[in-house]
Amino acid sequence: MLTKRVKISNIFVHLFLWIGIVFVAFPFLWMILSSFKSLPDFYQFGLLPEKLDISSYKYIFAETEYVRWYANSFLIAVTVTITNLLFCGLIGYTFAKFDFKGKRIWFVVILSTMMIPTEMLVIPWYVISSELNWIDSYWGIMFPGIIEAFGVFLMRQFFSGVPNDTLDAARIDGMGEFRIWWKIAMPQVKAALSALGILTFLGNWNAYLWPVIVTTTSDMRTLPVGISLYGTSDAGGIQWNTIMGMSTLAVVPMIIVFLIFQTRIVEGISLTGGK
Template structure:
């Protein structure tokens, strides 16, 4: 029996290592390719024959990469903060208060999750044009300020906050906003962490809407700026430059994962349970 257990564990570990290699190989290849010259890149060798920093020199000296990086950071951080605040407020309202048509309104909010983004970009663009939001931070951010998934997630978790605790706070003289901030919010930290991480990563990697609503180089986000070098418009496809830009672009995501990896697992597992 012990031998069977050891063999099964060995087989599981072997499968895990195979999966790790398959997943990590493109990532490692991307990093190594960023240190190749363009002629060296087309030789399709895994390791660079000579460490070449020309792609990074080009990125920082010949492109507006730093500006694109800053744009993506501003958009991702701002949208993440607004989602955490507004979705938690709305979720708390749906979970703990009764008001007319509450169920209908909640169903209408959830129904928006069924609409493909491609169908929404036209009304978003018309609205942005009418309000002069084209090529502005607000124009990039407004579709994601409050997301239906965040409202649903926070409503589910807020429902688990004990009503007795809230009633006790009311008896002690706490206002409703203070109850939400001091009592409810600390109870749903795993959900807030999961929502914050998913929102940040989703907006950091967003491409479709930013490429539509931005018209100048100064307002491009990272995915839009990087895509420019995947076309012949930039003087040919500069693969080593793309690899360098992509390598730098994943740094915030790696940092977020390393800092919040426990919260990611806890939040996603609890989300599934809810």
């Protein structure tokens, strides 16, 4: 009797999950299929295109600055990810393995910044960018994300689990502190580095609010900003099939990152909760 109840409950659980998958996947599937429709076909009722049409993709590469926006997003996401891994790794290691005056206070100050909404930070960010002539520049887009409080917290938690005896043995062998951090400590927190790198890359790839504020020319736009402004600036009418094509191409790097590092994502997040 108990076995039957378990089987019935499993059926309902799987049914519920499949319904959830349909609701989540349908808009994504509709976006991809719509990108292969002509504009008249787009307004016709039906999920599948009457005829495969790649005119939207031809228009994207021939008539828009999409490649430039793509390159901007990729450069910014990769750069910010690398700097986050390096700086958050260094700061997290320092908080985990060294004692200094005000250590607890500074760590609390860093964590407290996580409670401040981004919308409240854009004004001081803009003032800083304006004073330093960073408006409409790569550095102006990137500097708010160079070091993030979450990354410092995550790396500090993982470095706390690295045995001190291992680090002391390296010091006895004559290794410097920086080399100990790079050669001994960093390889032992690969799961945290992978999780932080993936989350940082995806977050900066999809960033919209700050890039749309700090950029003023089309050449400096990132993908979310370029797609959004393109969809609202077409005086001849919105070409929805083209926007669907842009959006489809925009998710390709995220899918690649997920397929390659999906086990690292789950491992890193689960270990973060355990820590």
